[in-house]
Amino acid sequence: MNFTVTRNDFYKTLQKVINVIPTKTTSEILYNVLLLAEGNQLKIIATDLEITQIAWTSCQINKEGSVIVPGKLLLDIIREMPEIDLTFEVDSNFKILIQSSLGEYKISGQGKTEYPSVPLVESDDKLSLKNSVLKRMIEKTIFACSTDNLRPALTGVYCQILDEEYRMVATDGHRLVRMITTDYSNPGFTTDIIVPTKALTFVARNLPEEGVQKIVLSENHILFELPGTKIYSRLIKEPYPDYERVIPADYNKEMIIDKTQFVSSVKRVSLFSNPMTYQVRLHLESTQLSIHAQDIDFGGEANESIPCQYNSEALDIAYNANYLADILRHIDSEKIRLMVEDSDGPGIIFPTEQEEKEDILMLIMPVRLNN
Amino acid sequence: MRVILHVDMDAFFASVEQRDHPEYRGKPVIVGADPKGGRGRGVVSTCSYEARTFGVHSAMPISKAYKLCPQGIYVPPNGRLYSQVSKEIFEIFYEFTDLVEPLSIDEAFLDVTGSQKLFGNGPEIAGKIKKRILEKEHLTASVGVAPNKYLAKIASDLEKPDGLVVVSADKVEEFLQSLDISRLWGAGQRTQQTLRKLGIHTIGDLAAYPRDVLKQKFGKMGDHFYRLAHGIDDRAVHSAEGVKSVSNEHTFGSDEADESILLQTLLRLSEKVGYRLRKKGLQGKTVHLKLRYENFSTITRNKTLDHYTDSTEMLYSTVRLLFRKNYQKGRKIRLLGVGISSFGRQENQQLTLFRAADEQRSELDRLQDILKERFGKNITARAEALAVNQKNKKKK
Numbered sequence: 001m002n003f004t005v006t007r008n009d010f011y012k013t014l015q016k017v018i019n020v021i022p023t024k025t026t027s028e029i030l031y032n033v034l035l036l037a038e039g040n041q042l043k044i045i046a047t048d049l050e051i052t053q054i055a056w057t058s059c060q061i062n063k064e065g066s067v068i069v070p071g072k073l074l075l076d077i078i079r080e081m082p083e084i085d086l087t088f089e090v091d092s093n094f095k096i097l098i099q100s101s102l103g104e105y106k107i108s109g110q111g112k113t114e115y116p117s118v119p120l121v122e123s124d125d126k127l128s129l130k131n132s133v134l135k136r137m138i139e140k141t142i143f144a145c146s147t148d149n150l151r152p153a154l155t156g157v158y159c160q161i162l163d164e165e166y167r168m169v170a171t172d173g174h175r176l177v178r179m180i181t182t183d184y185s186n187p188g189f190t191t192d193i194i195v196p197t198k199a200l201t202f203v204a205r206n207l208p209e210e211g212v213q214k215i216v217l218s219e220n221h222i223l224f225e226l227p228g229t230k231i232y233s234r235l236i237k238e239p240y241p242d243y244e245r246v247i248p249a250d251y252n253k254e255m256i257i258d259k260t261q262f263v264s265s266v267k268r269v270s271l272f273s274n275p276m277t278y279q280v281r282l283h284l285e286s287t288q289l290s291i292h293a294q295d296i297d298f299g300g301e302a303n304e305s306i307p308c309q310y311n312s313e314a315l316d317i318a319y320n321a322n323y324l325a326d327i328l329r330h331i332d333s334e335k336i337r338l339m340v341e342d343s344d345g346p347g348i349i350f351p352t353e354q355e356e357k358e359d360i361l362m363l364i365m366p367v368r369l370n371n
Numbered sequence: 372m373r374v375i376l377h378v379d380m381d382a383f384f385a386s387v388e389q390r391d392h393p394e395y396r397g398k399p400v401i402v403g404a405d406p407k408g409g410r411g412r413g414v415v416s417t418c419s420y421e422a423r424t425f426g427v428h429s430a431m432p433i434s435k436a437y438k439l440c441p442q443g444i445y446v447p448p449n450g451r452l453y454s455q456v457s458k459e460i461f462e463i464f465y466e467f468t469d470l471v472e473p474l475s476i477d478e479a480f481l482d483v484t485g486s487q488k489l490f491g492n493g494p495e496i497a498g499k500i501k502k503r504i505l506e507k508e509h510l511t512a513s514v515g516v517a518p519n520k521y522l523a524k525i526a527s528d529l530e531k532p533d534g535l536v537v538v539s540a541d542k543v544e545e546f547l548q549s550l551d552i553s554r555l556w557g558a559g560q561r562t563q564q565t566l567r568k569l570g571i572h573t574i575g576d577l578a579a580y581p582r583d584v585l586k587q588k589f590g591k592m593g594d595h596f597y598r599l600a601h602g603i604d605d606r607a608v609h610s611a612e613g614v615k616s617v618s619n620e621h622t623f624g625s626d627e628a629d630e631s632i633l634l635q636t637l638l639r640l641s642e643k644v645g646y647r648l649r650k651k652g653l654q655g656k657t658v659h660l661k662l663r664y665e666n667f668s669t670i671t672r673n674k675t676l677d678h679y680t681d682s683t684e685m686l687y688s689t690v691r692l693l694f695r696k697n698y699q700k701g702r703k704i705r706l707l708g709v710g711i712s713s714f715g716r717q718e719n720q721q722l723t724l725f726r727a728a729d730e731q732r733s734e735l736d737r738l739q740d741i742l743k744e745r746f747g748k749n750i751t752a753r754a755e756a757l758a759v760n761q762k763n764k765k766k767k
Contacts, residue, residue: 148677150692173723246724277719296603299582320721344722365722 001065001090003037007081007100009057010042014075016055016206016229017046021071033071034115035088037061045118046071051199052118055229062087067094067109077105119232123218127161127187131211137168137179138204140330140360145197146172153238156194163190169243175323176243176363177330183357194240195222199233206231247363248346251339253312255284256352259336262289263328265304269293270321272302279367280321284310284340293321317343318367327362343369372540374493375608376481377515377523378464378500381532383477385419387456388446390509399425399443406437406445416448420532453477456508463503467496469651472608478527480520482608485652485681488737494537501535521604522546525554543602548575555599557592565589574600607715610651617651618659618710619643626665626703633704637690638753640709642739645683649740653714654679658686660693661708669706672697679715683736683753686711 014033022030025048036043043056067090077098078086087099094109138157146154151173160167166184170177199222206226207213216223224231270280273293283290289308294301317340328336333351340347349362380386384402389395399422404413411433418427418436425440436443457476464471467490470482483496490496497514504512513534515526522543526536538546550573552558552566565588571577577585578600585593598604619640627633637660648655656679663669672693680686690709698704 150674150676150688171724173725174721176724241725243724274719277721279719318719346724363724365724368720368722 001035001037001067002062002088003042003059004062004085004087005042005057005059007078007083007086009059010086011075011078011081013042013044013055013057013228014071014078017044017053018071018075019202020046020048020051020053022048029068029114029116031070031072032068032110032115033074034066034068034112036066036112037064039064045115047116047118049116050196050234051202052116052232053202053229054118054232057228065090066112067096068112068115069096069107069109073107077107119221119234121216121218121221121223121232123216125187125189125191125217127166127215127217129166129184129213129215131207131213132209133181133183134213135204135207135209137181138200140179141168141170141177142197142200142204143326143330144170144172144175144177144362148172151238152236153194153240156196156236157200158192158194158240158243160192161187161190169240171241171243171363174320174365175327176246177327178243178247178359178361178363180359181357191217192240193217193222194236194238196233196236199224199231202231246346247348247361248341251341251348253284253310253315253340255289255308255310255338255340256335257289257306257308257338259328259331259334261306262336263325265291265306266321266325266328269302269304270325272300273321277367278321279318280324281316281318281369284308284312284315284317286310315340315343316369317347318369319347319364320367323364327364331360331362372518373482373484374487374496375517375520375523376483376493376497376500377517377520377527378479378481378497379513379515379527379531380460380477380504381511381513382417382419382423383457383510384417384448384453385422385446386510387453388449389419391452395419395444395446397421399427399440400446401427401433401436401440401443402446402448403436404433405447406433409434409437409441411437418443456510460504460508460510460512463500463507466503467500470608470610470653472610480523480608482652485649485654488649489740494535497535497537501533518543519602519604520606520608521556521599522602524556525550544575544578547578547600547602548573550574552577555596557595557599562589562592615714616659616710616712617644617647617653617655618661618708619647620661620706620708622706623704626705628701628703630698630700633694633698633707634691636707637694637709638687640707641687641690642683642752644709644711645681645686645736646740646743648681648711649736654681655711656680656713656715657711658689658693659708659710659712660690660697661706661710662694662698662704663706664699665703665705667705670697671708675713678721680711681736682733683739 030048034045040058040061041056042059043054045054084100089097094111096107096109098105141157149155154172158169163186165180165182167180203224206229208227214225220235222233222235266280269291270278270293272295273279274295281292287307288305290305292303327349331351333353335352337350337352338347343366347364351360385400388400388402400419401415401422402417403415405411413433415427415429415431415433415436417429422440422443427436427440453476464479464481468481468483468486472480483493486496493516497516501512501514504510511533513527513531515523515536517523517526517538518540522538526538529536552563552571552574577596582597585597589596621636621640657673657675659671659673661671674689674693
């Protein structure tokens with residue numbers, strides 16, 4: 001194997017895949033990346049067994065071949081190089097010789113036989129989504145996913161490909177986001193899948209603003225074809241909870257409030273809350289919302305009031321301030337609408353004005369008030 | 372919200388003497404040192420309510436008691452008898468919960484929060500305990516039922532003898548309002564004097580003082596007083612054994628590598644641990660898996676949950692996760708263990724969306740517990756867990 005590539009092309013390509021390498025794994029081989037020289041392309045592949053990412057760049061291939069190299073080490077070496085041509089030469093024992101105008105460097109590689117193979121995703125189930133739409137939906141949903149693998153289904157985003165609309169749903173059991181777009185055309189099939197959060201994070205990072213994203217679905221995998229890179233991910237094959245059932249159909253109590261004021265107030269007041277629970281207590285009245293937090297153990301306490309419009313008798317309800325602030329941060333409109341039924345039931349938050357062809361609903365569960 | 376009972380036997384030693392000596396009943400009985408016709412040097416240990424009407428009380432010099440009540444029946448303490456009776460009474464407590472913290476031979480705190488599913492709410496449990504003590508020992512006890520130890524202790528003392536006082540969580544301040552500051556835990560004569568000089572005579576008076584002022588006046592104790600005045604006391608009931616963890620292990624008759632059998636065993640162990648947990652009224656946060664291969668190499672792994680649990684389902688799904696992450700497939704296993712530790716209780720419970728499913732599970736736990744209580748430990752098991760039994764039987 002022998003190829004010549006400019007430092008920048010090599011660095012950018014390697015950087016795309018480097019985060020797929022797991023930080024901790026029992027399988028040492030996964031700390032490596034696979035370099036593949038074919039035709040006039042250099043491909044770099046990284047995998048954590050769940051997600052596989054391939055990135056490529058065109059370069060001068062002097063002799064085709066492959067090698068696996070410790071990924072972080074390679075990145076460190078290339079990072080320190082100025083923008084010059086680098087020639088990689090790999091011998092039959094997988095010793096790598098890097099040559100540049102500055103000098104020579106040697107590192108050891110291994111044969112690719114040990115390296116997990118790239119999943120084969122061959123399917124006619126292809127879906128197209130505008131990059132801008134996909135990016136927005138990922139950004140607005142993944143924060144609500146669970147990080148606890150006790151319930152694997154909740155560690156991913158539930159995607160529903162329906163006749164008239166495309167939906168993404170995320171929940172950790174305490175809050176939930178449901179985002180619907182009709183800015184999409186049905187690909188000729190309907191289905192639902194759960195995509196791991198980590199894969200979507202990588203997708204969002206590599207998505208350009210413009211253009212259309214092609215997504216391929218097979219029985220167990222999803223493939224995102226992005227400019228200069230492909231991201232493969234295993235799907236989470238678990239039943240997703242019946243989320244529609246927990247979204248109440250109608251509500252009587254409704255509060256409309258300025259979003260920016262609400263967020264700032266929650267953030268300030270939450271600094272005085274108990275650091276274990278982050279509990280803030282909302283007191284809703286017809287023209288005013290009071291936000292209160294207290295930390296009995298350390299004697300901290302805060303109270304703020306902001307104007308609102310509320311259509312029912314006074315109500316006290318408590319939330320984890322972090323969950324509440326997370327949700328509010330992801331709403332774009334100037335004002336939000338919060339709908340509640342009682343102190344123990346879900347609160348539903350909408351933007352007062354939905355974007356065109358889009359429907360966002362956020363749901364938050366309260367903290368039970370002790371008395 | 373916790374439910375704490377403080378059970379205090381009424382004039383314990385004297386009542387035992389009156390029970391065993393019918394001729395003492397209705398008379399002033401004073402258990403303690405020999406009065407030696409007024410020249411005795413010891414103190415009164417306990418005296419009957421009849422003696423108390425003469426002004427006699429425990430810890431009083433016996434000579435003084437003799438002066439107040441020369442006609443009293445003076446009895447030397449029979450320690451062995453009292454500890455025997457005490458043991459029997461504590462056995463009654465353990466019928467209702469394992470979270471029993473003895474304060475002395477005749478009083479204890481009981482955390483019955485987790486026992487309510489089986490035995491009814493706090494006041495009901497208190498009533499049952501009183502009834503059991505009366506039936507079994509022919510003695511009376513006074514019980515305080517409250518959200519914490521401090522309030523329960525005060526409550527049990529208010530209607531002695533044979534009292535039952537309930538302080539509900541929403542009436543704490545009301546309950547404390549008119550109580551004299553001598554009821555304040557940690558306030559000795561001197562402190563009480565200082566408080567009274569400030570015009571603080573009742574706990575209600577004290578509650579009106581800001582925390583900062585109390586801190587200035589009393590230093591560290593100020594904070595303590597502030598909390599007590601507002602009925603705040605989050606000390607846990609520490610059971611006698613000081614339970615730190617609950618666990619069960621199973622050693623296979625012959626080493627086992629069949630994953631379905633291993634998982635079924637984990638389920639059975641989770642059921643056992645869950646049952647013991649609920650019986651003890653405990654909820655834990657850290658779930659442990661112990662795994663010993665045939666060559667005796669042993670690994671233990673644990674996972675801390677984001678909430679306290681006593682659910683079999685939760686235990687099982689957590690150990691199953693630990694097992695799948697750590698078990699080297701195909702290797703034969705000699706022993707499996709499931710455990711839980713970091714006990715506590717969720718104070719402000721974050722509610723969850725998919726609650727209905729969780730509630731169904733705890734309903735299943737509850738039913739299984741009741742059946743076990745009534746018909747013995749082997750009466751029920753989850754179907755998946757039963758499969759392993761069948762298989763084992765076949766082997767034999």
